[in-house]
Amino acid sequence: MTRLPRPLLAFHVLFAAFMLAPLVIVVLVAFTDKGYISMPFDGASLRWFNEILKRQDFIDAFYRSVVLAATSATLAVVLALPAGMAIAWYQFRGREILVGLLLSPLMVPQIVLGIAILRFLSQMGAAGTMTGLILAHAAIVMPYVLRLVVAAATGFDRSVAQAAETLGASPWTVFARIQLPLILPGIAGGWLLAFITSFDELTLTVFIASPSTQTLPVKLYAYIANTIDPLLASISTMLILLTLVLMLLLERFYGLDRVLGGKS
Amino acid sequence: MTRERNSIPYWLSAPGALTVLALVAVPLVMTFTLSFYSQPPGGAIDSTLTLQNYGHIVGDDYYIEIFARTFLMAALVTGVCLLIGVPEAYVLTRLTAGWRAISIVIVLGPLLVSVVVRTLGWAILLGRDGVINKALMAVGLLNQPVQLMYSYTGLVIALSHVLVPYMVLSVWASLQKLDFATEQAAESLGASSLTVLRRIVLPQVIPGVLSGCLIVFALAAGAFATPAIIAGRRLKVVSTTIYDEFLNYLNWPMGAALAATLMVIVLAISLLANRYIERRYKQVFS
Numbered sequence: 001m002t003r004l005p006r007p008l009l010a011f012h013v014l015f016a017a018f019m020l021a022p023l024v025i026v027v028l029v030a031f032t033d034k035g036y037i038s039m040p041f042d043g044a045s046l047r048w049f050n051e052i053l054k055r056q057d058f059i060d061a062f063y064r065s066v067v068l069a070a071t072s073a074t075l076a077v078v079l080a081l082p083a084g085m086a087i088a089w090y091q092f093r094g095r096e097i098l099v100g101l102l103l104s105p106l107m108v109p110q111i112v113l114g115i116a117i118l119r120f121l122s123q124m125g126a127a128g129t130m131t132g133l134i135l136a137h138a139a140i141v142m143p144y145v146l147r148l149v150v151a152a153a154t155g156f157d158r159s160v161a162q163a164a165e166t167l168g169a170s171p172w173t174v175f176a177r178i179q180l181p182l183i184l185p186g187i188a189g190g191w192l193l194a195f196i197t198s199f200d201e202l203t204l205t206v207f208i209a210s211p212s213t214q215t216l217p218v219k220l221y222a223y224i225a226n227t228i229d230p231l232l233a234s235i236s237t238m239l240i241l242l243t244l245v246l247m248l249l250l251e252r253f254y255g256l257d258r259v260l261g262g263k264s
Numbered sequence: 265m266t267r268e269r270n271s272i273p274y275w276l277s278a279p280g281a282l283t284v285l286a287l288v289a290v291p292l293v294m295t296f297t298l299s300f301y302s303q304p305p306g307g308a309i310d311s312t313l314t315l316q317n318y319g320h321i322v323g324d325d326y327y328i329e330i331f332a333r334t335f336l337m338a339a340l341v342t343g344v345c346l347l348i349g350v351p352e353a354y355v356l357t358r359l360t361a362g363w364r365a366i367s368i369v370i371v372l373g374p375l376l377v378s379v380v381v382r383t384l385g386w387a388i389l390l391g392r393d394g395v396i397n398k399a400l401m402a403v404g405l406l407n408q409p410v411q412l413m414y415s416y417t418g419l420v421i422a423l424s425h426v427l428v429p430y431m432v433l434s435v436w437a438s439l440q441k442l443d444f445a446t447e448q449a450a451e452s453l454g455a456s457s458l459t460v461l462r463r464i465v466l467p468q469v470i471p472g473v474l475s476g477c478l479i480v481f482a483l484a485a486g487a488f489a490t491p492a493i494i495a496g497r498r499l500k501v502v503s504t505t506i507y508d509e510f511l512n513y514l515n516w517p518m519g520a521a522l523a524a525t526l527m528v529i530v531l532a533i534s535l536l537a538n539r540y541i542e543r544r545y546k547q548v549f550s
Contacts, residue, residue, distance in 0.1 A: 004358050005457050012355045015348060016370045022385020022425065023377065025395060029388060037388055083280035086273035098277055105288050109486025109530060111503040112295070112523045113288065115510055119298055119520070120291035139287035142280060200378040203488040203503075207510065220380045224493055228387055236381040243377045247369065256365075260372045260433060 023240055029233040037228060048234035058235060061219040065199050068130070068215060072137035073194035076145045077187060079138065084149030085179070089158060103147075105140045113140065114207035121208055128210025136208055137198040144197055145190035148259065152186025153179075189254030196246055299521035309517060317521035327505075327522070334501040335529070337420060337491075338484035344424040345480045349431030350473055354465065356432070357439045375429045383493045386422035387413060390494070414498045423490045427483055431476040438472025439465075474541045482530050502526045 004012070032038050033045035052058060080102070086092070087099060105113065117136045118127060126132040160182075164174045202217040209218050216239075223232060250259050300313045321327045352371060359367055374382060389395050390412035397409040412418040442465065450460045488503040495501065500508075502522060509519030 004355065008355055011351055015352045018425065019370055019374055022382055022389060023374065025388050026381060026385045079280040079283055082276035086276035090273035092273045098281060101284055102280055104284060109527060111486050111488050111506055112527045115506060115519055115523050116291035116295040117287060119294050135287055139283055196376050202380055217378055217380050224384060232384055236384055239378055239381055247373055247376055257368055260375060
């Protein structure tokens, strides 16, 4: 690679500052010792992190979000893995339509999906239930898993599986011993991406969560609507930290640029 | 690829396909139907078919203004993302592997951080006593704080921050297909780096740029969290209006009609733009 022209380098630094500014400010405010939003430079403390421990409602919402994200990501993998293998390895009538259908949750504005699923769940009598939340989240995170599974499955040589078949391996053995291990990075990356997407989801969840099934983003949103105080900043700081950890995991399993770019 | 006449692929994809049909397709059809119902204030939903909700949307200045504001916001955000996202994507391709890895975390990482957290950061930055106001007053550019929270400017800045990674990703993807040798050839023939950028790089990445614009535009038009927090009730956009109709005024048919209109406009723009891109793309490369 050649050297970067100076103006472009300056632009890059400004751009990075722009991207980081809101996150850095949140982390800074979290360490203030004041009772209102301010910088920690004239007095820093951990009081707002201690405050989190006293807010059982936020802790409950956090655990609920983790359970929801883990369950819906797992369900999405169970549903998208076979479909992804079919798309990657078979040529069949209606394949394009199937791809379009499975990716369609990405095409519809989330706000529209939110009210549509609210209407659907309330007709079914399942509005505000955890089951309803899990199903809805599984449906909207499935495209992320599907893309990574298809990318991983398309990437490898099918003749390996055919060789095993010729040597007498049963279809199950071929799947469990050959195919699954080869596409495992795609599955792990897809699961993590699905987990993060579900964990962060607000637009859809705000419609279908009831007060007893509020997720952490919904709870934060409802709180921001009333007041903005350093407690929000300290909770957000924990979330940024969690995201960083998950990002490192993603990088390790699959490569961040591949996950976010959605290609191999 | 195997071309076998068997039912295996259908069985494999049935669970996923049925889930999406049940949880996306069916609810969308139900919502579309709902938009032709009506609901008097405080009353139950009346399922006699009527066009009155759509009548309000095209005839009522209140709704026309909200739609105009939303699509102007989406257009401005797309413009800002275009202006800053395209050069940034280009910079990413020119960095060494180590710097690129760090830059990717900084530039694309925020996509994985909850949009509520990112918007909270902007709410703090944009406030009357926020960092931006203090900095501008400290260097003497301002005499008194300007109201950036609940302002159109603040909204466009914050939403551009939320969506610009999509533009970078899209342009970056098309830049990676670019043959670096063509740039070097132009350079060795004496072209300045600006000329290389304008005459060699840009024409090849136009499809990626346009698809990035489409993604950003569609996401901006439907964005909820950022407009709700930054713009609040003062500057309502379509998504926050839908939210109010559903959860505050409890007029679900009206909310459904707004949602259906939003979706149809976004889809129509996307399809038209796609057709235009495909036509142009063919002309450029044939």
